[in-house]
Structure formats: structure tokens, C-alpha cells
Amino acid sequence: MPVVPSEALKARKTPRQARSSATMAAIHEATFQVLLSDGIGRLTTTRVAERAGVSVGTMYQYFPHKQALLYAVLDEYLEHVVVAVEEACLRFEGARLAEMSDGLTQAYLDAKLRHMPASLALYAVAAELDTAALVADVVRRVDQCIERLLQSASDAAFDDLGKVTFALRTMLVGTVRAGLENDASPAALAMLRTQLPIMCRAYLATVSRQ
């Protein structure tokens, strides 16, 4: 359960000097490296500061607390994923329903698999933070472009587009997470690659008109 309200999670104001933002980037990068090499259970502020080559005190000048370190890394990661989804939605605008479903599914899965050890570590990171505001923003952007995509289908229409978008996104995000989180085995990956497109297509075909 998050203890710090999400408004307080962000990094401190960016300092004016160029040297400062280099230090900030070093701390950010060090957080990511420690996360991947040691895991979130062994990620301590001392270790991150050491890896970044600064003292803990300096680190606290740029990030108000440990959660802000993780928040920044999660934020950057989610941005990648959102951009991947947005690009896919633009690419398949106006296509037939089955094609756009497959395009969206593959783009999301690819984005997750491309960053693979990181994707897993970041599910754990998200669980330790109050991600309400961050997730709300991501969901808003993703739902907006998925809704536009579905709206543009050349061979289908929906009675309640908002509900279908919500359901599709929840299924997509949830199923991929469940498939990767507990065992990202070759069998699980193969299942996602083959069955996830079928699920999404089947759902959309069922709830669409024509």
C-alpha cells in the first residue's frame, strides 16, 4: 500500500545548471541499473548513490525520497509503451477490425517484450508506489487513441464504444501482465503470441455491429 501521496512522488525541481541535470541523469540511470542487477528488494538509496558516484545527500537534492527514484524510472518506461500504442493506433486507422486488433495486440506485446527484463522489474516497482495519478494519465491517453482507432474501423461499428475500449484495454494489459509475471517461459510467450490476438479479435467481433 502506498504511503506517500502521488503528488509528492515526482523529482524535485530541475536545477538550473547543466552539471546538475547530468547528475540527475546519472542518478536516474543508476536507479535503473541497480533495479535490473540487484532487484527491487535490494535496491537501497546507498547503493543507487554509490552506483551514480554521488553521496546520499546529493541524491536527496534531486529526488525527495526513494520512491521518487522509482517513480521516474517507471514514468519513462510507461512513456515508451504509450508511444508504441499510439503509433500502432495511427498506423491502423481506417483498417478492417481484425487487422487493427492484430496490429494493436502485436504492438503492445512487442513493446513489453522489447524491454524484457525491465518490464518484469517494473511490475514490481509499480506495486510499491502510489501510481494512481500516473496510471490515470496513461490510461486516458491509451484509451483515447484506442477509441479513435476502433471508431475508424472500415467494416464495423460499436454501440458503446467507451465500454468496449475500456474492456479491450483491460483484457490486453491484464492478460499480458498475467502471462509474463509469474513465468515468462517460452510456453507463456508462445501462448501470448498466438492466443492474445485471437482473444481480442473474438471479443471485438462479438461486440461489434456488421
Added chain:
Amino acid sequence: MPVVPSEALKARKTPRQARSSATMAAIHEATFQVLLSDGIGRLTTTRVAERAGVSVGTMYQYFPHKQALLYAVLDEYLEHVVVAVEEACLRFEGARLAEMSDGLTQAYLDAKLRHMPASLALYAVAAELDTAALVADVVRRVDQCIERLLQSASDAAFDDLGKVTFALRTMLVGTVRAGLENDASPAALAMLRTQLPIMCRAYLATVSRQ
């Protein structure tokens, strides 16, 4: 990231005396209460011991570490869910595919919603433990009874039953989690109630013969 291997997570050997198991039950119950009232972020060993009316030292006689407290609570919770799924699978054995799909979907969702604040808290608990062994066992039991259920469908058959079972369970578990975790709003619950059965039915209809 879990630091303690899952084999070491269990409670210590049950003591011989009756008084002991009462103490153990009190600690177990206290863990659950503190989890729900304070959240996992504020759940400390001191607080649990205090709530249970024992000293920390005594607590450590029954549970080797904090993770074992949480493990016990998670284990009990998952048992409830597994039993609910098993019962539903027995109840719908031999039914038509659409009926068994709806029966399974509703049973799983009901089991999650019945324990509602707890279900949410336990997603967070699971993220803090090495649940590999526990989850593997739950998955084995759930997949076994779902596979038997699908096998018995009176109006459908499957080419790769194992793969379909794996995919259906992943979709079911993942979609419900995603729907509940970030906002268990009335809108999210309504979406799960209406769309989850449609998703599962649509997927199963697509991958079945006849």
C-alpha cells in the same frame, strides 16, 4: 523482488500444545487485521505482535520472519479462491460451452468480490513475496479442473486443450486483476460483470470445434 526463497516462507513447525496453536491463530488473524486497517506499507512486526497481544519474540517462535506472516494469509486466501473455482467446475461439468464459460467467469469474479477489500490488499502482498511455488501449485490445481471442465463440454471440443486452458485462465485472472487493481470503481465492476463473460465465451467459441 523476493529475497527469501519460497521454501523458507512457511510458518515454523506447529507446536505441540493447544495453547500454541491458539497463539498462532491470533498472530495470523492479527496480520490480516493490520493488513486491512493499516495497509501493507504500515504493516510492521511490532504492530502485528501488539495486535495479537504477544511480544515480537514470541511471534518469531511461530513465524520465522515477516514474510511468513504474509505468506500464511495469502495462502489461506488463495485456497478460498481455488475451492470456489473447483466447485464451479464440478457444477458445470457436461454443460454446453457457453454455460460453463459463464459459470466459471461468474464464480471467479464472485470469489474475488466477496472478499473485496482483502482481494485488493492481497495483490499487493503477493508482489512482496516470492510466490513462485505457491502460485505454481494454485495454477496446477485450477488448470486441472478447468481442463476437465472444457473436456466435458457437450457441444464443443478442442484441438489443443492444454493451450486453451492456459490462455483462458491467464485471460480470466489477468483481466480481473487489471479491472480491480487500479480502480475498483462501480464502472470497472460493471465492465467486468458484463464484458468478462463475453470475452471468455467469444474466445472459447473461436478456438473450439463444432
Added chain:
DNA sequence: ACCTGAACACCGTTCAAGT
């Protein structure tokens, strides 16, 4: 102006001392 790291508070865990 910026950095350092010893010091502080808190939490998980242990173990010498009690009954």
C-alpha cells in the same frame, strides 16, 4: 552554491534474562 557523510529514527530480527 553545492557536496559530504555521520547521525537519527525506524524496522526486522535475535538472544540473554526472566517465569
Added chain:
DNA sequence: ACCTGAACACCGTTCAAGT
């Protein structure tokens, strides 16, 4: 035999002292 809680190690965070 079982319980207690002060003591220890470790971690997040601060701030007086340095440059």
C-alpha cells in the same frame, strides 16, 4: 518450556560542517 523486550544491524532521511 515458553515468553519478554532491550540490543543489534540495516535502511531511509536529514543537516551541520566542509569546499
